[in-house]
Amino acid sequence: MKAILMTAAGEASVLHCCEVAKPELPSPRHPRVKLAAADINPLDAKLRSKPVYHPDDRLMNLIDTHCHLDAAEFGEHQAQLLTAARAAGVNHIVVPSVTRANFDAVRRLCEQHPGCFPAYGIHPMFVDDATPQDLEILRDYLRAHQPVAIGEIGLDFFIEHYDQARQEYFFTEQLKLAREFNLPVLLHTRRSQDVILKHLRKFYGSGGTSTRLSTGIAHAFSGSKTQADEFIRLGFKLGFGGAASYPRATRIRELAKTLPLDSIVLETDAPDMRPEFIERGQPNKPEYLMRIAQGLAELRGVSPAEIARATTENALNVLPELKKRLIPAIILP
Numbered sequence: 036m037k038a039i040l041m042t043a044a045g046e047a048s049v050l051h052c053c054e055v056a057k058p059e060l061p062s063p064r065h066p067r068v069k070l071a072a073a074d075i076n077p078l079d080a081k082l083r084s085k086p087v088y089h090p091d092d093r094l095m096n097l098i099d100t101h102c103h104l105d106a107a108e109f110g111e112h113q114a115q116l117l118t119a120a121r122a123a124g125v126n127h128i129v130v131p132s133v134t135r136a137n138f139d140a141v142r143r144l145c146e147q148h149p150g151c152f153p154a155y156g157i158h159p160m161f162v163d164d165a166t167p168q169d170l171e172i173l174r175d176y177l178r179a180h181q182p183v184a185i186g187e188i189g190l191d192f193f194i195e196h197y198d199q200a201r202q203e204y205f206f207t208e209q210l211k212l213a214r215e216f217n218l219p220v221l222l223h224t225r226r227s228q229d230v231i232l233k234h235l236r237k238f239y240g241s242g243g244t245s246t247r248l249s250t251g252i253a254h255a256f257s258g259s260k261t262q263a264d265e266f267i268r269l270g271f272k273l274g275f276g277g278a279a280s281y282p283r284a285t286r287i288r289e290l291a292k293t294l295p296l297d298s299i300v301l302e303t304d305a306p307d308m309r310p311e312f313i314e315r316g317q318p319n320k321p322e323y324l325m326r327i328a329q330g331l332a333e334l335r336g337v338s339p340a341e342i343a344r345a346t347t348e349n350a351l352n353v354l355p356e357l358k359k360r361l362i363p364a365i366i367l368p
């Protein structure tokens with residue numbers, strides 16, 4: 036994609052989930068993160084020497100399973116964003132990449148900031164500029180840098196003039212890599228759930244516990260109940276975030292309310308997917324995940340602590356590499 040139109044982060048978020056028929060696109064994710072030693076918050080340095088997670092906090096420990104912390108909108112304020120996130124109980128963040136061009140920024144960011152974990156992948160909105168050689172570079176990254184997932188990958192049939200064949204090529208090639216490395220995938224499924232499910236059935240067989248393959252997360256889920264059930268049957272979790280905070284997002288709210296709690300993980304997709312409680316034009320941030328969890332708790336009539344416990348456990352179950360790295364610092368009830 037040569038030029039992706041900028042929209043206000045909030046607009047992108049509503050578009051993403053509620054699929055308002057306006058040809059606007061999410062903001063670009065090109066890297067510009069250059070963190071100097073001076074940017075590292077003293078708290079980060081302190082946290083390096085001890086576990087970032089304390090068992091006593093476990094009831095309100097949240098994992099943001101999808102946050103573009105390297106996005107241009109955040110400039111070089113990652114340390115401050117993470118301090119605010121931790122203060123709100125968001126201690127662990129999965130940072131997906133979107134193109135070969137930001138693999139390195141994502142890697143460095145996650146090395147510099149405890150609690151951040153990388154995923155590498157080529158996003159469907161970036162396949163126009165991708166080449167088969169990028170898949171080899173991705174393979175090298177997967178081998179050398181131990182990501183917790185492959186992502187963000189998938190299909191997007193909402194953008195204008197999309198090339199479905201090209202998107203499917205990069206998607207399926209990355210599913211092959213997921214199988215090769217037995218890594219879970221972070222899926223972008225905008226207007227493409229059925230085609231994605233068709234490919235997943237091929238790769239993940241009959242699904243459920245019969246597969247030994249790592250599965251993944253259908254991020255920013257906005258499909259139907261039938262599609263949700265099929266993702267779950269295949270062993271996938273569904274990512275819910277700011278979109279569920281909009282009263283008019285009735286379908287997403289109904290799913291967030293009624294799907295089995297063990298199928299749900301939380302995410303912000305920051306800086307996109309602005310929740311309803313944030314002023315229009317302001318970027319979404321990982322610290323808002325606690326309010327998203329509170330909203331979900333209200334919808335389901337359970338305590339926020341119950342939502343935190345369940346979604347953290349779900350995230351660790353679907354992201355085994357993340358679980359491995361947090362243990363023994365983390366002890367789930």
Ligand SMILES: [Zn+2]
Nearest residue numbers: 101131187304
């Ligand atoms: Zn994303």
